[in-house]
Amino acid sequence: MLDAGKSEQQIKSAAKGKRAFDTTLIWQLAILVVLLGSWEILSGRLFDSFWVSKPSLIIGYIYNWFVNGDFFRHLNATMTEIIVGYSIGAALGLALGLPIGRMEKTAKILDPFLLALNGIPRVALAPLFVIWFGIGITPKIVLVFTLVFFVVFYNSYAGVRSVERRYVDLAWVMGARSFSLFTKVILPAAMPYIILGLKLSIPYAVIGAIIGEFIASSEGLGHKIQLETSVYNTTGTMGGIVVLMILVVFLNSLLAWIERRALAWRPPSRSGDAGGQGL
Amino acid sequence: MQSSSDFLIFDKVTKVFESPDGGSVTALDNFSLNVADGEFVTVVGPSGCGKSTLLNLVVGLDKPSSGQILINGKPAWQQLLNIGYVTQEDNLYPWRTLRENVEFPLEIRGMAKSERRKRSEELLQRVGLAGFENRYAHQLSGGMRQRGNIVRALSFDPGLIIMDEPFGPLDAQTRIVLQQQLLDLWLQDKKTVIFITHDLQEAIALGDRVVVMTARPGRIRSVYDIKLSRPRDLHHLHDDPEFRTALSDLWDELADEVSAANAMGR
Ligand SMILES: Nc1ncnc2c1ncn2[C@@H]1O[C@H](COP(=O)(O)OP(=O)(O)O)[C@@H](O)[C@H]1O
Ligand SMILES: [Mg+2]
Numbered sequence: 001m002l003d004a005g006k007s008e009q010q011i012k013s014a015a016k017g018k019r020a021f022d023t024t025l026i027w028q029l030a031i032l033v034v035l036l037g038s039w040e041i042l043s044g045r046l047f048d049s050f051w052v053s054k055p056s057l058i059i060g061y062i063y064n065w066f067v068n069g070d071f072f073r074h075l076n077a078t079m080t081e082i083i084v085g086y087s088i089g090a091a092l093g094l095a096l097g098l099p100i101g102r103m104e105k106t107a108k109i110l111d112p113f114l115l116a117l118n119g120i121p122r123v124a125l126a127p128l129f130v131i132w133f134g135i136g137i138t139p140k141i142v143l144v145f146t147l148v149f150f151v152v153f154y155n156s157y158a159g160v161r162s163v164e165r166r167y168v169d170l171a172w173v174m175g176a177r178s179f180s181l182f183t184k185v186i187l188p189a190a191m192p193y194i195i196l197g198l199k200l201s202i203p204y205a206v207i208g209a210i211i212g213e214f215i216a217s218s219e220g221l222g223h224k225i226q227l228e229t230s231v232y233n234t235t236g237t238m239g240g241i242v243v244l245m246i247l248v249v250f251l252n253s254l255l256a257w258i259e260r261r262a263l264a265w266r267p268p269s270r271s272g273d274a275g276g277q278g279l
Numbered sequence: 280m281q282s283s284s285d286f287l288i289f290d291k292v293t294k295v296f297e298s299p300d301g302g303s304v305t306a307l308d309n310f311s312l313n314v315a316d317g318e319f320v321t322v323v324g325p326s327g328c329g330k331s332t333l334l335n336l337v338v339g340l341d342k343p344s345s346g347q348i349l350i351n352g353k354p355a356w357q358q359l360l361n362i363g364y365v366t367q368e369d370n371l372y373p374w375r376t377l378r379e380n381v382e383f384p385l386e387i388r389g390m391a392k393s394e395r396r397k398r399s400e401e402l403l404q405r406v407g408l409a410g411f412e413n414r415y416a417h418q419l420s421g422g423m424r425q426r427g428n429i430v431r432a433l434s435f436d437p438g439l440i441i442m443d444e445p446f447g448p449l450d451a452q453t454r455i456v457l458q459q460q461l462l463d464l465w466l467q468d469k470k471t472v473i474f475i476t477h478d479l480q481e482a483i484a485l486g487d488r489v490v491v492m493t494a495r496p497g498r499i500r501s502v503y504d505i506k507l508s509r510p511r512d513l514h515h516l517h518d519d520p521e522f523r524t525a526l527s528d529l530w531d532e533l534a535d536e537v538s539a540a541n542a543m544g545r
């Protein structure tokens with residue numbers, strides 16, 4: 001049969017793709033060098049480095065902060081807020097989104113309420129959370145939670161609703177009933193959406209924690225950034241931002257790793273990984 | 280006319296679809312047929328004559344407007360564990376490997392892992408898919424996927440196998456290879472098969488009996504006994520006088536119905 005032909009060709013072209021010299025990384029590095037280089041050179045010449053700082057100063061700042069500063073105390077506070085808020089938000093989002101996606105009537109009844117709740121700019125609630133929960137880590141956790149919950153909820157809800165009818169019907173015919181139908185068909189079929197929700201909500205979690213710290217706090221990366229900004233230390237501000245950026249990239253690649261394992265069955269897509277949103 | 284040996288009975292099955300705008304489509308009209316245990320029945324008819332609807336009624340994905348479908352005297356849809364369904368669309372689950380797809384009904388039935396593995400390996404071997412067990416659907420050709428769909432429906436050894444144009448989208452060479460494999464599989468344990476097709480040659484080549492359906496509303500126009508001996512060698516069937524007679528007899532009947540269907544503005 002001609003069956004093997006297609007796959008052999010695929011394997012060949014894949015191997016070819018690997019063997020061919022990939023210039024993407026070279027280009028990326030070149031762009032990075034040009035950007036950082038011109039920033040370094042122009043700062044102090046074209047712009048006042050007091051306002052825009054420069055890469056060498058920022059690296060030096062982070063190094064010092066890391067070696068003999070309070071880096072880990074702040075990182076620890078922010079990470080705690082993110083991890084606790086994200087975990088609760090994601091868990092509850094899944095626990096509600098998945099079953100409600102299967103309940104047509106309930107979904108219809110709840111829809112306007114969810115829409116309205118999601119319409120509240122959550123960041124505007126931050127001061128209220130401070131009034132309610134004080135200036136410790138609780139209000140930040142609550143803020144992270146509210147941001148993460150809706151993203152995860154909506155994506156898992158939409159994922160369950162997107163499962164093709166024919167897959168469910170056939171599973172039914174093959175004897176699958178409520179529990180096996182859910183775990184063996186609906187959950188895996190909705191998985192791309194679920195993972196998307198978990199991924200999209202990472203930057204939201206970081207935003208929530210930082211905004212919460214901006215409003216009122218005694219520690220955390222957001223607190224540190226605000227402190228430096230209030231004394232016009234742009235180098236310190238940018239140092240904090242760079243650390244946050246690294247944090248988001250790290251969390252995203254963690255999720256991308258999970259995604260690769262959970263969605264190994266998906267055909268390779270044409271577009272690259274867009275990787276969440278910036279802060 | 281029901282005899283006790285009739286395994287599967289379609290008893291005046293009628294299906295009317297009501298559309299939201301108040302209109303209605305009669306997809307099946309008084310479809311009655313008795314099928315003996317171990318019989319291979321093929322059903323041909325123009326597109327839109329209710330063939331898929333018929334199979335959906337067997338497994339209870341839809342309810343007949345009137346009439347009933349019985350297996351061993353009891354409603355067929357209550358005996359799903361005994362029915363293997365190969366749908367018109369390729370329905371391998373993309374998140375499962377070929378092996379995991381074949382084992383799906385076995386998992387549902389609670390079969391032990393080692394036993395499942397043995398069964399799926401044996402079946403995949405029989406249809407020439409050994410070595411492809413760990414591929415996902417998108418890594419398989421159309422012919423391989425279709426064999427996967429069929430083998431999955433056979434995996435739990437159902438008494439009745441219903442197939443909806445399973446070889447429809449395949450090229451001619453692949454199609455004949457799969458037809459031959461299906462016949463060989465069937466000869467080994469002689470399950471009852473209802474095989475839907477729009478290809479008359481396929482219907483004659485495979486079936487013990489060919490049911491020709493009318494254009495919508497789907498009724499039985501004629502039932503034709505195929506006297507070809509078994510096992511059949513599909514590559515040389517076209518020279519067989521019995522095959523030619525059946526083809527020319529049935530061709531005119533089907534042609535009538537196809538032009539009737541086209542006249543309906545399809
Ligand atoms: N769910 C449905 N609702 C309304 N009409 C339907 C539905 N399913 C099928 N039909 C109609 O019933 C007729 C038979 O359809 P089908 O059984 O799919 O035909 P076939 O498989 O023979 O091509 C068609 O006219 C089709 O439009
Ligand atoms: Mg059909």
